[in-house]
Amino acid sequence: MNKKGRLIVCSGPSGVGKGTIVRRYVEEHPGVELSVSATTRGPRPGEEEGVHYYFISREQFEEKIAGDGMLEYASFAGNYYGTPRDKVEQALSRGRDVILEIEVQGAMKVKARCPEALLVFIMPPSFEVLRRRLSGRGTEDAATVARRLSAAAGEMEKARGYDYIVVNDDLEEALADFGAVITAAKCSIHDMKYLIDEVQKDAQTCNDANS
Amino acid sequence: MNKKGRLIVCSGPSGVGKGTIVRRYVEEHPGVELSVSATTRGPRPGEEEGVHYYFISREQFEEKIAGDGMLEYASFAGNYYGTPRDKVEQALSRGRDVILEIEVQGAMKVKARCPEALLVFIMPPSFEVLRRRLSGRGTEDAATVARRLSAAAGEMEKARGYDYIVVNDDLEEALADFGAVITAAKCSIHDMKYLIDEVQKDAQTCNDANS
Numbered sequence: 001m002n003k004k005g006r007l008i009v010c011s012g013p014s015g016v017g018k019g020t021i022v023r024r025y026v027e028e029h030p031g032v033e034l035s036v037s038a039t040t041r042g043p044r045p046g047e048e049e050g051v052h053y054y055f056i057s058r059e060q061f062e063e064k065i066a067g068d069g070m071l072e073y074a075s076f077a078g079n080y081y082g083t084p085r086d087k088v089e090q091a092l093s094r095g096r097d098v099i100l101e102i103e104v105q106g107a108m109k110v111k112a113r114c115p116e117a118l119l120v121f122i123m124p125p126s127f128e129v130l131r132r133r134l135s136g137r138g139t140e141d142a143a144t145v146a147r148r149l150s151a152a153a154g155e156m157e158k159a160r161g162y163d164y165i166v167v168n169d170d171l172e173e174a175l176a177d178f179g180a181v182i183t184a185a186k187c188s189i190h191d192m193k194y195l196i197d198e199v200q201k202d203a204q205t206c207n208d209a210n211s
Numbered sequence: 212m213n214k215k216g217r218l219i220v221c222s223g224p225s226g227v228g229k230g231t232i233v234r235r236y237v238e239e240h241p242g243v244e245l246s247v248s249a250t251t252r253g254p255r256p257g258e259e260e261g262v263h264y265y266f267i268s269r270e271q272f273e274e275k276i277a278g279d280g281m282l283e284y285a286s287f288a289g290n291y292y293g294t295p296r297d298k299v300e301q302a303l304s305r306g307r308d309v310i311l312e313i314e315v316q317g318a319m320k321v322k323a324r325c326p327e328a329l330l331v332f333i334m335p336p337s338f339e340v341l342r343r344r345l346s347g348r349g350t351e352d353a354a355t356v357a358r359r360l361s362a363a364a365g366e367m368e369k370a371r372g373y374d375y376i377v378v379n380d381d382l383e384e385a386l387a388d389f390g391a392v393i394t395a396a397k398c399s400i401h402d403m404k405y406l407i408d409e410v411q412k413d414a415q416t417c418n419d420a421n422s
Contacts, residue, residue: 123406127413153414156407164395165403177398184375184395187388192376195334196367202338203364 005031005092007114008099008182009107011159012122013152015134017168021122021178022101024171029179032097035088038064041079054084071113072106083110097182104158111161118185120178121162125169127153216242216303218325219310219393220318222370223333224363226345228379232333232389233312235382240390243308246299249275252290265295282324283317294321308393315369322372329396331389332373336380338364 012018026034038054040061049055056064061080064070073082083100091098100110110117124130130152134145159165164181168174185191223229237245249265251272260266267275272291275281284293294311302309311321321328335341341363345356370376375392379385396402 123403123410127410127417131417149414149417153411156410156414159407160400160404162400164398165400165406166398167403167406177394180391180394181398183388183391187375187377187392189371189373189376192334192378193371195376195378196370199334199338199367200364203360203367206338206342206360 003095005094005096005098006182006185007088007092007110007117008032008097009110009117009119010099010101010122010178011104011107011119011155011162012168013124013130013155014148015130015137015152016122016124017133017171017174018101018122020171021166021168021174022099024175025178025182026099029097031095032099032182033091035083035091035098035100037081037102038070038084039079039081041081071100072102072109074103074106082106104155104161108158108161116190118164118182119162120164120166120181121156121159122174122178123156123159123165123167125167129169214306216305216307216309217393217396218299218303218321218328219243219308220321220328220330221310221312221333221389222315222318222330222366222373223379224335224341224366225359226341226348226363227333227335228344228382228385229312229333231382232377232379232385233310235386236389236393237310240308242306243310243393244302246294246302246309246311248292248313249281249295250290250292252292282311283313283320285314285317293317315366315372319369319372327401329375329393330373331375331377331392332367332370333385333389334367334370334376334378336378340380 010018010022022034026032036050036054038056038061040056040058043049043053043055047053058080061082064082064084065073069085070082071085071088073080083102083106088098102110107119111119124133131149134140134148166174166177166181221229221233233245237243247261247263247265249267249272251267251269254260254264254266258264269291272293275295276284280296281293282296282299284291294313294317299309313321318330322330335344342360345351345359377385377388377392
């Protein structure tokens with residue numbers, strides 16, 4: 001029996017709503033957990049250790065990198081961000097599915113190391129919808145919105161390397177599609193070969209008994 | 212926009228409940244239809260032309276074979292059974308998904324001709340469950356049950372060539388898994404490349420307008 005959990009990588013441009021989809025999915029599926037990243041930046045008000053991030057020092061982070069302890073990592077604005085390998089592997093060994101919500105470069109590194117990982121990219125239904133969502137937030141100035149849109153175009157090009165694309169037009173539909181993709185992965189021939197083996201063995205025993 | 216329907220092939224051993232799953236799925240999804248086979252055997256009481264089968268003569272059937280008009284066909288007990296290619300292609304062109312409920316040899320022929328077809332095999336949770344279901348019907352004698360079980364073992368070996376395995380232990384769960392597999396196929400990178408192209412084109416236009 002295939003008891004190991006599945007690694008699910010979820011990415012998408014800023015403003016596409018991937019955080020909402022992933023959180024809702026995890027809330028509704030107790031066998032699934034969201035990976036918590038490690039970072040060298042300090043906690044912001046309200047951020048909790050082990051919930052939002054593992055807050056570690058630059059020395060600790062670089063030790064982890066040197067010891068192959070990060071599944072993927074990147075540096076933004078002078079700080080490291082990464083996925084601690086041990087936490088993910090422990091959860092998978094306990095049969096739990098683990099979702100990594102990470103950006104596209106990190107996702108490609110994970111795919112190279114863990115080819116069995118399921119890569120899901122959340123897309124807006126159109127570029128115009130993304131532009132309206134980012135502008136409509138009203139929390140960023142025009143230059144920031146333009147920078148994010150330009151980054152989004154580059155990220156969406158990387159979507160070609162993902163296994164599945166989920167369109168977030170209607171949130172409930174996107175959530176259903178996200179769930180279907182994960183359910184289907186569990187039904188894939190790759191994951192189900194063990195059952196064919198089992199049933200074949202039973203059939204052999206049964207036919208031997210009848211002959 | 213990718214508007215062509217998807218060809219879905221569903222197989223499984225006798226007694227596994229694939230007919231129920233497929234009929235329920237089609238009832239609940241108006242955009243999906245079940246392919247009707249052609250046969251040279253005469254109609255049985257209650258069987259309707261175009262609903263249960265297309266009843267055609269041996270000459271007509273052999274003409275279809277000669278003219279590449281059968282997607283797959285086989286001969287059982289002196290009669291031909293097959294899938295008329297034109298009906299399937301017409302439905303797919305109208306954007307409708309089409310389910311073929313056919314046996315494993317036919318499925319392999321369809322896969323060879325239509326590599327984009329989605330092959331789903333319905334499995335019992337164990338060989339013992341299948342044995343109990345076939346015996347429990349009480350409509351067949353022991354020799355028939357033994358023959359069907361032996362055929363089932365061979366069919367399940369062929370399941371390795373399918374894309375997905377859906378286990379029918381609980382009918383509602385099997386139906387949900389069957390639906391998830393079809394939904395996921397529509398989210399696959401293969402089917403969604405057109406959307407990435409579209410969004411990239413929009414992004415280009417938008418960035419040009421801003422520069």
